[in-house]
Amino acid sequence: MNEKWEVVVIGAGAAGMFAAWRAAARGRRVLLLEKNRKAGVKILMSGGTRCNLTHAATARDMAAAFGRQGERFLHAPFACLGPEDVVDLFHSWGVPTKVEETGKVFPVSNRALDVARACIAAVQNAGAVMSLGEPVEQLVRVGDDYEITTPARTVTTPRVVLSSGGRSWPGCGTTGDGYAWAKQLGHKIVPTRPALAPLTSTATWLHELQGVTLSDVRLSAVEPGAKPADTRRGSLLFTHFGLSGPVAMDLSRAITERPAADWSAVFDFTPDVVEEQLRERLRSGGKNVLAVLTELLPRSVVEQLLAIAGVPPDQRTAELGKAATGRIVDAVKRGRAPxxxxxxxxKAEVTAGGVSLKEVASRDMQSRVSPGLYLAGEVLDLDGPIGGYNFQSAFATGYLAGESV
Incomplete structure (x- = not known):
C-alpha cells in the first residue's frame, strides 16, 4: 500500500510533536510516525517524571550554553520559539509552570504526563495523523520525493522531518536509527557519545556515601598535570557506583570526549567558604574538628573527609597542627576521587554528536545536502547542560521545522 502525504514526521518526541503540530496548523497534510506505542516517552521519563521543560533564562543565554557552534546554530530557532514562548505556550494549553530555585521550569502539577498530553492534543487538534507502534524501516530518496517504508505500508512525501532522537535512554526507543538514514542521504555524522550521564568511580568512600545529596558543590574533571577540562557548580548525589546529580552529569560530556584519559573528580565541598575562612574555623579552639565541619557539611561526609585527611573526628581544633589543618583543608576544598x-x-539523558550542524540551515532546519529533508531535536549535533536546555532545543528546532515544511 503506497500513500502520499505532504509532510511525514519521523519520531513523536518533543521535537517531532512540535514539528507535526506546526506543520498541520499551517494546513499541511501531516503523518507523524512513532515506533513506540506511546508518544513522548522521553518526556514522560524526564526530570524524575516531572519534565523540566525549559529554563528561566534569556534565549541568548540558553543558546550560549550549547557552545560556540551550538550558539550560532540555535540563534534562529530560539528567536522563533524562546524559553518564555515555551512557558506561554504550555500555559495556553492548560499546563501552568513554575520556576524552581535552580532556574528549572516544571509544570505546576509536577507531572510530565501533563506535558506529553498537551503536546499530543496539540498535534491531534491541528489535524495531523499520529500513528503509534509503526517503526520506520527505511528512508530513501526517490527522485524529488522521499519513500518511507514501515511494516504496514510505503509512504511517499516531498518533505520529511527527521526527529527520531539520539542514542540516550535506548529503553525509550531512541536507538540512533536516524543517524543511518541521514548518512545514507549524504549527511556527515559527528561521532556520538553519552552526555548528561552519571559518573563511575572505584573510590569506596564515594560508594559508602550513597544516597547522600549535597546542594552546592563545585566539581571539576581533571587529567594529571592539566587544568580542569570542565568545572560545574550545583547539586551532587553520591551513589553506589560513583556520582550523579546535575553537577556530575554536566561534567560527563568532558569525560566521554576522552574516555581513555586518566580522569579525576576534584571537589570543593564549600564553594562559599574560602580557604582562609575554613582555616579560621579550624583555629577557633574549644570544639573538635567533627563539630566544626558539621556546621558546613553532613556528618557522614565529614567523617569520610577526616578519614582521608588522617585526622581523628574527636581531635580538638586547638590541638591541630599546621600539617593536619592543611590536610583537612585539602580534603574539603580539593578532595579527589578517580x-x-x-x-x-x-543512563545518559542526551547524546553528544549527531548530524553535523554545518549541513543543516538553521534558518529553516532544512538539509543542505538533501532538499526536502528537515532535521530537529537530538538527532542533531546539539547537547546542552542539565536544566531544561535540551527540551528547549528540541521544542524550538521542531517548531521551526514545522513552520518551514
Missing part, C-alpha cells in the same frame, strides 16, 4: 567513566547511553 573516575572510571560514565554509565553510558543507557
Amino acid at each position: 573516575l572510571s567513566g560514565t554509565l553510558g547511553f543507557k
Whole structure:
C-alpha cells in the first residue's frame, strides 16, 4: 500500500510533536510516525517524571550554553520559539509552570504526563495523523520525493522531518536509527557519545556515601598535570557506583570526549567558604574538628573527609597542627576521587554528536545536502547542560521545522 502525504514526521518526541503540530496548523497534510506505542516517552521519563521543560533564562543565554557552534546554530530557532514562548505556550494549553530555585521550569502539577498530553492534543487538534507502534524501516530518496517504508505500508512525501532522537535512554526507543538514514542521504555524522550521564568511580568512600545529596558543590574533571577540562557548580548525589546529580552529569560530556584519559573528580565541598575562612574555623579552639565541619557539611561526609585527611573526628581544633589543618583543608576544598567513566547511553539523558550542524540551515532546519529533508531535536549535533536546555532545543528546532515544511 503506497500513500502520499505532504509532510511525514519521523519520531513523536518533543521535537517531532512540535514539528507535526506546526506543520498541520499551517494546513499541511501531516503523518507523524512513532515506533513506540506511546508518544513522548522521553518526556514522560524526564526530570524524575516531572519534565523540566525549559529554563528561566534569556534565549541568548540558553543558546550560549550549547557552545560556540551550538550558539550560532540555535540563534534562529530560539528567536522563533524562546524559553518564555515555551512557558506561554504550555500555559495556553492548560499546563501552568513554575520556576524552581535552580532556574528549572516544571509544570505546576509536577507531572510530565501533563506535558506529553498537551503536546499530543496539540498535534491531534491541528489535524495531523499520529500513528503509534509503526517503526520506520527505511528512508530513501526517490527522485524529488522521499519513500518511507514501515511494516504496514510505503509512504511517499516531498518533505520529511527527521526527529527520531539520539542514542540516550535506548529503553525509550531512541536507538540512533536516524543517524543511518541521514548518512545514507549524504549527511556527515559527528561521532556520538553519552552526555548528561552519571559518573563511575572505584573510590569506596564515594560508594559508602550513597544516597547522600549535597546542594552546592563545585566539581571539576581533571587529567594529571592539566587544568580542569570542565568545572560545574550545583547539586551532587553520591551513589553506589560513583556520582550523579546535575553537577556530575554536566561534567560527563568532558569525560566521554576522552574516555581513555586518566580522569579525576576534584571537589570543593564549600564553594562559599574560602580557604582562609575554613582555616579560621579550624583555629577557633574549644570544639573538635567533627563539630566544626558539621556546621558546613553532613556528618557522614565529614567523617569520610577526616578519614582521608588522617585526622581523628574527636581531635580538638586547638590541638591541630599546621600539617593536619592543611590536610583537612585539602580534603574539603580539593578532595579527589578517580573516575572510571560514565554509565553510558543507557543512563545518559542526551547524546553528544549527531548530524553535523554545518549541513543543516538553521534558518529553516532544512538539509543542505538533501532538499526536502528537515532535521530537529537530538538527532542533531546539539547537547546542552542539565536544566531544561535540551527540551528547549528540541521544542524550538521542531517548531521551526514545522513552520518551514
